[in-house]
Each structure stands twice: as C-alpha cells, then as structure tokens.
Amino acid sequence: MTLLPAAVEPEWFSTWFDSPYYHLLYHDRNQAEAQAFLDALLRHLHPRPQARLLDFACGKGRHSIFLSAQGYDVTGIDLSAKSIAAARQHAHEHLHFAVHDMREPLPFGPFDFIVNLFTSFGYFEHESENVLALRNATAALQPGGKLVIDFLNTERTVRELVTHEQKMVDGITFHLHRHLDRGFIVKEIDFRTPDGQQLHFEERVRALSRERFEEYFLLAGLRLVEVLGDYHLRPYDEATSPRMIFILKK
Known part of the structure; x- marks a missing residue:
C-alpha cells in the first residue's frame, strides 16, 4: 500500500493576493499619499539618473510605474501571477515585471536601490524565510546599494x-x-x-519589533543607516510613529 503525501495547504498570500476580492477590498488605497511618499523618498535618497531600481513585492505595479516615470530603470517582482499579468500591460524598455518568490535568488540585477513598500514583508511562517528573502535582496544590490523596507510600527x-x-x-x-x-x-x-x-x-503579518528587524539585518549583511517614522520621513518614534521605514546599505 502506497501512502500519498499529505496535501500542503497553500500559503495565505498565494490565494488571497490572486483573488479579485483582495483588490476590491483595497480599491480605495490612497494613490496621492503613495506618490507623495515616493517623491519624498527619491528626494531623500537621490538616486542617480537612470539608476536601476527593484520593487520587491510590487503587486500590480503601481509604484513601479510611478518610479519608472521619474526616469529610472525599474523591475518589479511579485509572487502573484495575476498581479504581474496586470502590471505587464504597462511594461516597456525601462519597466519590467516578473513572477518571483522573494525566498528564491533573484535571476537579475544588480540594482542600485531595492524598495519593499507598504508592509510587503513578514508574511512567511518561519523567520528563517524572512532572513532568506533579505539575503536574496542583499545579493541583488550593487556594493553600496540601498534597501528600503516600509513596515508598520508594530508596537503602536x-x-x-x-x-x-x-x-x-x-x-x-x-x-x-x-x-x-x-x-x-x-x-x-x-x-x-x-x-x-x-x-x-x-x-498574517509577523509582529516584528525594531530589535528583531535589526537581528535580521545583521544576518543578511545589511547596515542600518536610519529609521524613519512616517511617509513625511520624520524620525521614528516607537510610541507615536505609524510606520517603521528602514534605510539599509549593503
């Protein structure tokens, strides 16, 4: 008698993000706020003209499209095939999209900047997978390149x-x-x-503290440059800030 392996339950994000109801529930996300944040971030980081940027978990590509319109060469990756199919409708010579699991090594790069925006991290069941994703991002950065992780302020x-x-x-x-x-x-x-x-x-988003993130960064070979607390890029305050925005350097 041959025993069949137990069925592996799909990870929550692989089904929910591909559902049309996900996009319906969040259809009113503030595009103006997102663009103002990206504008402020670009002024803060001042990438050189034609810099290569990676949008790490890009969804349907709304941030990648905006970044590309500012003159950068942008690649967006996401696990959701349906989201990438929608994003590819906007692709051109300097805007590329690919279905990719951040836990797998990136087949392209190196990049000058990698951005992971609007709490697109901490979804995995095992913390080692979070570290693996960060190591893959680090490997895809140019020496001296920067990674931005925009996460919720867990404590608040x-x-x-x-x-x-x-x-x-x-x-x-x-x-x-x-x-x-x-x-x-x-x-x-x-x-x-x-x-x-x-x-x-x-x-499901892991309730990661700043201290736990800093442990991850050490394991991934990243140096923490600064922590910002909101989309106006004010300094992070654990008690009051809505976000933890980490600026990291390889």
Missing part, C-alpha cells in the same frame, strides 16, 4: 488594534476581525459573494 499597531470592523464595497459587506496569533498580527476576512458563496481569507 498592536496597542491600537481595532479588533472588529465592517466595510461595504460594491454591495459586498466585508467582516474584518483582527487579533494576535503565535507572533502574527492576523486579519480574518469574511464575506458573501454576489452569487451567495460564503468566503473566508486571512492576512
């Missing part, structure tokens, strides 16, 4: 966690429940589709 987020929320979008009522589970900030998402299906998804 946990302290102010809104446990229950309801959001209606295009006639669909999304029921959101947030809680902590084994070191992760979890958002459970329940809703009924127009054809009557009851669906459940969840988001």
Whole structure:
C-alpha cells in the first residue's frame, strides 16, 4: 500500500493576493499619499539618473510605474501571477515585471536601490524565510546599494488594534476581525459573494519589533543607516510613529 503525501495547504498570500476580492477590498488605497511618499523618498535618497531600481513585492505595479516615470530603470517582482499579468500591460524598455518568490535568488540585477513598500514583508511562517528573502535582496544590490523596507510600527499597531470592523464595497459587506496569533498580527476576512458563496481569507503579518528587524539585518549583511517614522520621513518614534521605514546599505 502506497501512502500519498499529505496535501500542503497553500500559503495565505498565494490565494488571497490572486483573488479579485483582495483588490476590491483595497480599491480605495490612497494613490496621492503613495506618490507623495515616493517623491519624498527619491528626494531623500537621490538616486542617480537612470539608476536601476527593484520593487520587491510590487503587486500590480503601481509604484513601479510611478518610479519608472521619474526616469529610472525599474523591475518589479511579485509572487502573484495575476498581479504581474496586470502590471505587464504597462511594461516597456525601462519597466519590467516578473513572477518571483522573494525566498528564491533573484535571476537579475544588480540594482542600485531595492524598495519593499507598504508592509510587503513578514508574511512567511518561519523567520528563517524572512532572513532568506533579505539575503536574496542583499545579493541583488550593487556594493553600496540601498534597501528600503516600509513596515508598520508594530508596537503602536498592536496597542491600537481595532479588533472588529465592517466595510461595504460594491454591495459586498466585508467582516474584518483582527487579533494576535503565535507572533502574527492576523486579519480574518469574511464575506458573501454576489452569487451567495460564503468566503473566508486571512492576512498574517509577523509582529516584528525594531530589535528583531535589526537581528535580521545583521544576518543578511545589511547596515542600518536610519529609521524613519512616517511617509513625511520624520524620525521614528516607537510610541507615536505609524510606520517603521528602514534605510539599509549593503
């Protein structure tokens, strides 16, 4: 008798990010705020003209497209094939997209700057996978190149966690429940589709402290240059800042 291997449950992000309901729930993300942040970041980092940039977990490419429009050579990678298919509609000679798992070595580079924006990190079940992703980013940087990681301010987020929320979008009522589970900030998402299906998804982001990030950076061979606390690039304050934006150098 041959025993079949147990089915491996897909990682949450591989199903949720490919769902049309993910994009529906977050359709109202503030594009003006995102572009203002990127403008401020470019002024702060002042890449040389035609610098090579990597958007590390680019989604449908909205930030890659903006960065390319500023004159840089940009590559965007993401695990979601559907998101990359949408992003590729905007591709051109200096804007490229590829389906890629950040836990795998990057087949292209080197880059002058790598950006990982809007909490696109800390999704993996094992912390060693987070370090592996950072090591792959480091390997893809030019010597002296910089990596930017924009993450939520975990201390403040946990302290102010809104446990229950309801959001209606295009006639669909999304029921959101947030809680902590084994070191992760979890958002459970329940809703009924127009054809009557009851669906459940969840988001899991590891509740990483600044100190834990600094351990990761040491293991990945990155030097921490500064920590910023918001999209206006004010200094980070653990008690009040909404974000932890790490500027790192290879």
